[in-house]
Amino acid sequence: MFCTNVCFPIALLDLVLRCDEADLHRVVWTEDLLRELEDVWVREGARTKESARSISDLIRSGFPDGEIVREQYNDLVEAMSGPDPDDHVHAAAAASVAPSVLLTANLVDFPGEDLTPRRVRVEHPDDYFTTLLDLHPEEVRQIIEEMSGHRRRPPMTRDEVVAALERAGLSAFAEAVLR
Numbered sequence: 001m002f003c004t005n006v007c008f009p010i011a012l013l014d015l016v017l018r019c020d021e022a023d024l025h026r027v028v029w030t031e032d033l034l035r036e037l038e039d040v041w042v043r044e045g046a047r048t049k050e051s052a053r054s055i056s057d058l059i060r061s062g063f064p065d066g067e068i069v070r071e072q073y074n075d076l077v078e079a080m081s082g083p084d085p086d087d088h089v090h091a092a093a094a095a096s097v098a099p100s101v102l103l104t105a106n107l108v109d110f111p112g113e114d115l116t117p118r119r120v121r122v123e124h125p126d127d128y129f130t131t132l133l134d135l136h137p138e139e140v141r142q143i144i145e146e147m148s149g150h151r152r153r154p155p156m157t158r159d160e161v162v163a164a165l166e167r168a169g170l171s172a173f174a175e176a177v178l179r
Contacts, residue, residue: 002027003090003104004036006125009046010055011147011164015129016103018143020063024136028066028097029059030073032089072096082109094120103128105169129165129173144177 007013020027034056041047047055060067076092087109094102098119102110110122133140148158156164159178166174 002029002033003087003102003106004033004040005105006103007037007040009164009168011161012125012168012170013055014147015143015165016125017059017062018146019132019140020066022139022143024132024139025101026066027059027063028068028093028100029063030068030089030093031070032093034059036086068093068097080114082111082114084109091115091120101128124169126170126172129170130176133173133176141177 002016006016017027019025038047038049038052038056041052041055042049073089073092073096076095077088080088080091080095082088082091084106087104087106090102090104091110091114094100095115095118099121100119101121101123102115103123103125104110105124107122107124112122115122129140144158144161148156148161151161162174162177165177
């Protein structure tokens with residue numbers, strides 16, 4: 001499970017999705033997450049409404065088995081106590097498919113007392129992907145190369161992809177990739 005802040009910028013979302021395609025983890029998503037993602041991209045000026053919708057549609061079609069429907073977690077939403085009520089749906093969704101990892105840059109929004117007993121580990125993407133690199137170094141490095149090879153607008157070298165991930169908050173991961 002991932003939160004909206006893990007999808008912005010697109011390089012980080014690309015890494016998350018490609019790791020699923022390489023069977024390094026399983027991406028799960030909700031309609032709540034995709035709607036929020038579209039809203040954030042448009043509000044921040046990162047994407048047009050049509051472009052944001054197109055990316056959400058690609059996630060829906062590319063990862064159909066990853067959908068968590070609202071009925072699976074709706075009854076858990078009220079049990080979540082984090083400071084941002086908008087995040088309660090994400091915490092509840094992660095809890096509904098536990099054991100799971102919830103990736104977020106806003107760790108304080110997901111209190112351990114809500115999620116740890118429900119077998120949900122909340123992790124910052126930098127920690128998560130650094131560990132994933134330690135566990136699967138060749139596969140993760142290959143994914144970075146693939147990301148570079150598929151970038152067209154603008155084209156990016158491997159080092160530029162790594163720099164984009166570093167700007168996205170993956171500084172320890174970027175350093176480890178370049179070692």
